[in-house]
Amino acid sequence: MMKTSLRWPSLMITLSLVFAGGCGAGGGGSTPARLPTFYPGDTAVPATGVAVPGVEPFDRNVTALLKKWNIPGASIAVAKDGQLILARGYGYADFESRQVMQPDSMFRIGSISKVLASQAILQLRDQGTLDLDARFLDILTDYHVAPGGDSRLRDITIRHLLQHSGGWDAGISGDPMGLQGTISRALNIPMPVLCPDVVRYMMGRPLDFAPGTRQAYSNFGYCVLSQVIEKVSGEPFELYVRDHVLAPMDVHAMSIGYSQSLSQRGPCEVKYYEYNGAALVDSVFPGGGKVPTPYGGFEILTIEAPGGWIGSTIDLTRVMTAVDGSRVAPLLLPQTTAEWIADPHLPSWFSSADYWYGLGIFVGPTPGTWYHGGAIYGAKSELVRDGSGYTWAIMTNSMTQDPAGLAGDLDLAMIGALANGLEGSPVDLYAQYPSLPLPPRHR
Numbered sequence: 001m002m003k004t005s006l007r008w009p010s011l012m013i014t015l016s017l018v019f020a021g022g023c024g025a026g027g028g029g030s031t032p033a034r035l036p037t038f039y040p041g042d043t044a045v046p047a048t049g050v051a052v053p054g055v056e057p058f059d060r061n062v063t064a065l066l067k068k069w070n071i072p073g074a075s076i077a078v079a080k081d082g083q084l085i086l087a088r089g090y091g092y093a094d095f096e097s098r099q100v101m102q103p104d105s106m107f108r109i110g111s112i113s114k115v116l117a118s119q120a121i122l123q124l125r126d127q128g129t130l131d132l133d134a135r136f137l138d139i140l141t142d143y144h145v146a147p148g149g150d151s152r153l154r155d156i157t158i159r160h161l162l163q164h165s166g167g168w169d170a171g172i173s174g175d176p177m178g179l180q181g182t183i184s185r186a187l188n189i190p191m192p193v194l195c196p197d198v199v200r201y202m203m204g205r206p207l208d209f210a211p212g213t214r215q216a217y218s219n220f221g222y223c224v225l226s227q228v229i230e231k232v233s234g235e236p237f238e239l240y241v242r243d244h245v246l247a248p249m250d251v252h253a254m255s256i257g258y259s260q261s262l263s264q265r266g267p268c269e270v271k272y273y274e275y276n277g278a279a280l281v282d283s284v285f286p287g288g289g290k291v292p293t294p295y296g297g298f299e300i301l302t303i304e305a306p307g308g309w310i311g312s313t314i315d316l317t318r319v320m321t322a323v324d325g326s327r328v329a330p331l332l333l334p335q336t337t338a339e340w341i342a343d344p345h346l347p348s349w350f351s352s353a354d355y356w357y358g359l360g361i362f363v364g365p366t367p368g369t370w371y372h373g374g375a376i377y378g379a380k381s382e383l384v385r386d387g388s389g390y391t392w393a394i395m396t397n398s399m400t401q402d403p404a405g406l407a408g409d410l411d412l413a414m415i416g417a418l419a420n421g422l423e424g425s426p427v428d429l430y431a432q433y434p435s436l437p438l439p440p441r442h443r
Contacts, residue, residue: 085424110374118360192299226305272378294378
């Protein structure tokens with residue numbers, strides 16, 4: 001059986017790392033009550049899903065992870081050669097009501113949403129309706145560089161946006177996706193501001209570097225891409241992705257989430273938890289007052305393409321096994337998938353000759369290893385195609401105070417459990433967990 005010993009560098013690939021302190025009109029100030037210790041001492045962590053051959057190291061590792069980070073729950077899924085061979089839920093989707101986590105519980109997937117947006121863009125290119133080297137302002141003609149603004153904005157192409165080389169560096173000028181209050185005041189509009197408002201605001205802001213000269217992770221670039229998808233396809237971004245990207249992958253349960261209140265949680269969606277000592281913030285929704293950040297501290301529609309989708313670990317493995325063609329016919333032409341994972345050979349925000357960011361996906365240390373992570377308030381996620389036939393996903397319903405440290409432990413938990421391979425279920429578990437359309441919700 002093939003061994004898995006993959007390890008990649010911790011990468012700043014999440015929304016929350018750059019949003020810290022940036023949501024709402026005026027920051028935090030109040031501190032909520034401390035969380036309980038969810039699993040003190042020898043308290044057992046409940047597990048759901050079929051106990052397939054080889055499940056024991058996963059149970060041990062995920063249980064230890066939840067206790068170490070004081071997280072209520074997690075879900076994992078592992079596919080091999082296009083078949084689902086392991087699906088487990090651990091702990092609680094809602095600790096207070098003792099709602100046990102299920103293998104197909106739904107989470108905010110954070111920046112893994114960029115995989116969906118990039119597939120939509122590349123599909124439009126394959127259809128002949130979009131040129132990756134077209135300048136985005138030649139497509140989104142309703143936006144204009146502000147008088148006296150940075151003329152280099154006119155040079156930014158669709159390819160630049162996909163590969164995070166558009167010219168914005170959150171490490172220098174901050175992440176505009178978290179500047180709800182600033183943008184609201186600058187444009188004299190009520191909160192919450194949405195993606196088109198952020199684009200308007202950024203047309204008056206200087207770039208941090210010349211487009212196409214280096215890479216710096218940019219959530220804003222994917223906000224722009226969502227507008228491109230809508231303009232070129234003539235459909236709302238969410239509907240286009242659901243009907244033309246996810247449906248051919250046999251994924252029907254994923255959607256853009258809600259962030260205003262816990263009461264808007266979807267029928268299979270987990271409850272999101274902050275870490276001990278996390279400050280309450282001003283709600284971006286009128287009259288919301290002080291709120292925990294996962295519920296009212298940001299508007300998920302502002303970041304729908306960079307990080308606003310919800311889904312299960314099972315459906316995330318469905319996405320990746322569709323992209324690579326191991327389960328269903330690939331969405332993209334073979335040469336387009338090759339371009340999606342190609343090394344752009346640009347100076348990058350992370351330094352490693354063995355890893356790179358393509359056109360919406362991290363790659364390395366081999367061209368067959370693809371991955372993306374995500375962190376958004378109340379949730380952390382990792383999705384990996386490891387190059388040896390395995391695809392796996394893990395998600396938690398707390399992000400914790402150290403997202404990078406948690407990301408490393410999520411990777412280690414799964415990589416360690418897969419170290420000697422996994423026999424898993426002899427039958428394909430995808431049939432046991434169909435991705436069914438959920439009841440519609442209205443904003």
